[in-house]
Amino acid sequence: MEKIKVGIVGGTGYTGVELLRLLAPHPYVKLQVITSRGEAGLPVSDMFPSLRGVVDLVFSDPATVDLTQCDVVFFATPHGVAMSQAPVLVAAGVKVIDLAADFRLQDVAVFEKWYKLPHSCTDILKQAVYGLPELYADNVASAQVIGNPGCYPTTVLLGLAPLLENDWIDYSVPIIADAKSGVSGAGRKAEVSTLFSEASDNLKAYSVAGHRHQPEILAQLKKLSGNEAVNLIFVPHLVPMIRGMLTTLHVKLNAEGQQQSLQQVYEQRYHKELFVDVMPAGALPETRSVRGSNCLRMAIYPQTEGYVTIVVVQDNLVKGASGQAVQNMNLMFGLEADTGLQVLPLLP
Ligand SMILES: NC(=O)C1=CN([C@@H]2O[C@H](COP(=O)(O)OP(=O)(O)OC[C@H]3O[C@@H](n4cnc5c(N)ncnc54)[C@H](OP(=O)(O)O)[C@@H]3O)[C@@H](O)[C@H]2O)C=CC1
């Protein structure tokens, strides 16, 4: 197979460099372009010595580089950048994978409310696919534009999918998602809240009154359940670690759901999925068990009063962002989902 020519816009950020780490050894990828507005002309390995001898590209200026020479372009950029460039790329037949939110929400009014940006290419949005391959693999395979999911939504949606698909949730009670992220989730840009002396030795909830991932998750919960009554309380927390995300879900089951052996149901639902691990009953998922890998692990805990608790872990930069994006690229180009993604978690 001819190599896939890959462009990455936003190569100096955390998800951009994570794409490089995963794509440099990918057997069917040729890294073609990597951009930075501020570092154009600088060899990538001067900024990231971890890539010395592996990536020999220099950063290009995104304003002048021709991205139509690529087969696929990843946007590892803030919200709004991909939609400004997608029309030219789509017209040239280039596939687009946006790691930001431009193509995640089909409801334009909801997007504009939460991201405070006018959506500039709603036609392309209509044909874009929500890139969660464990739920939408066939659509991903035929997509030209992918909205790669947010990191928190990936944990919540994969944690709940077997219950939603079987209609086993009591929707009169909101689902609770109590989620925690490492600091790299906030990106590499300088911000006071992510300074070492602010974020280390500290634990805090944030965006409790409303986080932009709540509407993204809710839209998918409605789609998967076919039930408009579904509701969600979502509270994210910042934890003093670099990578990793742990989400604890509490769900009230309906009468039929309460009759099920959920451990078996979850194992069956995910047994063919290469990147989802349902742990044995009683196991305790921990973030370091997935660090650096594209694996998402979960454990199921039946509780009293018809409740079930599901604990989900992933690496926010891998399954929560760049690994998932590469998984999507693999499917879009007819490759096995795990091509180039067999990297094992780092321990300790
Ligand atoms: N971090 C995470 O865990 C996750 C992040 N995401 C999403 O992925 C995207 C990237 O996140 P992350 O890597 O953390 O962010 P960073 O802040 O670390 O990096 C952003 C990158 O975008 C580039 N950039 C910024 N503005 C522009 C622009 N106008 N045009 C072109 N390039 C631009 C910057 O490069 P330069 O200034 O050099 O041009 C930088 O390389 C975000 O939308 C984020 O929400 C999604 C899931 C998880």
Ligand SMILES: CC(=O)N[C@@H](CCC(=O)OP(=O)(O)O)C(=O)O
């Ligand atoms: C710790 C931290 O700050 N995390 C980010 C989530 C990053 C992400 O996945 O979000 P988008 O791609 O939707 O921006 C946040 O809560 O804003």
